[in-house]
Amino acid sequence: MQDLNVIGVVGAGVMGRGLAQDLAQHGHKVLLIDTGKDILDDAVRSIRQNIRAQLLMGKKNGGKSADEILSAVVTSTDLAVLEEADFVVENATENFDIKKGIYRQIDQICRPQTVFAANTSAISITRIGSLTKRPDRILGMHFMNPVPMKKTVEVIRGHHTTTETIDTAIKFLSQFGKEGVIVxxxxxxxxxxxxMLTVNEAAFLVHDRVAPPSDIDKIFVECxxxxxxxLATADLIGLDTILYSIDVLYESFNDSKYRPCPLLKQMVDAGLHGQKSGRGFFEY
Incomplete structure (x- = not known):
C-alpha cells in the first residue's frame, strides 16, 4: 500500500482548516488550497489560535510550538500543487456545481494512484466519481466538527469504490488517530x-411555537x-449547510417528511447561519 505522507486539503473553511490542523499535528505535510489568499491567511490564523489554546490547556503536541506545526502547512490558491499529494480530501462548499469543477481539474493534476475523499454530508459519492477517470479511487469521508476532537469518521463507499481504496482510506485515518465506520x-x-430530519423537526417545533430553542435542546441534553x-448542533454546523442537506434529501427521496421548515429557510435568507454569523437559533 502506498505511503500517505503529503495530504491535499481542498477548501479552507471550518472543516478544511480543522483537518489541516489535525494532520499537521500528526506529522503530515499538508497542502491547503482555497480560492483566495485572504481565506487562507484567516485559516492559518485560526489554526495558530487553536493550537495555542490547546497548549494552554495542557496538550503537548509532541513538544512542538504552533509555528513548528504550521511549518508543515503549505497554502496555495493553485490546485496544481496537488501534483505532490498522496491523498486528497475535498471540503468545498456543499454545491455539486462547485465540486464538479474541482474534481475535473484535480483528476488531471494528481497522480493516477491518488485517492480522492469527498468530505460531504449529502452529495452522492457515485456521482462525484463519475466526474473523474478514477471512480474506483473515489470515496466519501464525512468528518465531524470540530475535526481535531472527533475520532470517528463516516466513510462512504461509492458504486465503483474498490476494497483497496477503502483500505487506503482506513490507513489514512489511522495515521492521525481516527477510525472509520463504512457505509x-x-x-x-x-x-x-x-x-437532518431531527434538526428540521426541531425547527418546526420552534416554528409552531411548541417550545423555545433553549427548552427543546434542554430536553435532549438533560433527558x-x-x-x-x-438546534445548537445546527448552529455549529451552519444553518445554510443544514438547509442544503435537507433540500438534497427532499429531492432525492421525494418524501414529504424531508420538507424543509419555512422558519429554517427564512433564517438562512436573513443571514442567521449559526455560530459562523454570530446568530442562529442562539446568539454567539
Missing amino acids: RDSPGFVSNRVL FGHKMGP
Whole structure:
C-alpha cells in the first residue's frame, strides 16, 4: 500500500482548516488550497489560535510550538500543487456545481494512484466519481466538527469504490488517530439522514411555537444525555449547510417528511447561519 505522507486539503473553511490542523499535528505535510489568499491567511490564523489554546490547556503536541506545526502547512490558491499529494480530501462548499469543477481539474493534476475523499454530508459519492477517470479511487469521508476532537469518521463507499481504496482510506485515518465506520452511498448516508430530519423537526417545533430553542435542546441534553441539543448542533454546523442537506434529501427521496421548515429557510435568507454569523437559533 502506498505511503500517505503529503495530504491535499481542498477548501479552507471550518472543516478544511480543522483537518489541516489535525494532520499537521500528526506529522503530515499538508497542502491547503482555497480560492483566495485572504481565506487562507484567516485559516492559518485560526489554526495558530487553536493550537495555542490547546497548549494552554495542557496538550503537548509532541513538544512542538504552533509555528513548528504550521511549518508543515503549505497554502496555495493553485490546485496544481496537488501534483505532490498522496491523498486528497475535498471540503468545498456543499454545491455539486462547485465540486464538479474541482474534481475535473484535480483528476488531471494528481497522480493516477491518488485517492480522492469527498468530505460531504449529502452529495452522492457515485456521482462525484463519475466526474473523474478514477471512480474506483473515489470515496466519501464525512468528518465531524470540530475535526481535531472527533475520532470517528463516516466513510462512504461509492458504486465503483474498490476494497483497496477503502483500505487506503482506513490507513489514512489511522495515521492521525481516527477510525472509520463504512457505509454505502445513499442520500444523507447514515448520520445526516437521521440528524437532518431531527434538526428540521426541531425547527418546526420552534416554528409552531411548541417550545423555545433553549427548552427543546434542554430536553435532549438533560433527558437523553446528548452533549448538545439538535438546534445548537445546527448552529455549529451552519444553518445554510443544514438547509442544503435537507433540500438534497427532499429531492432525492421525494418524501414529504424531508420538507424543509419555512422558519429554517427564512433564517438562512436573513443571514442567521449559526455560530459562523454570530446568530442562529442562539446568539454567539
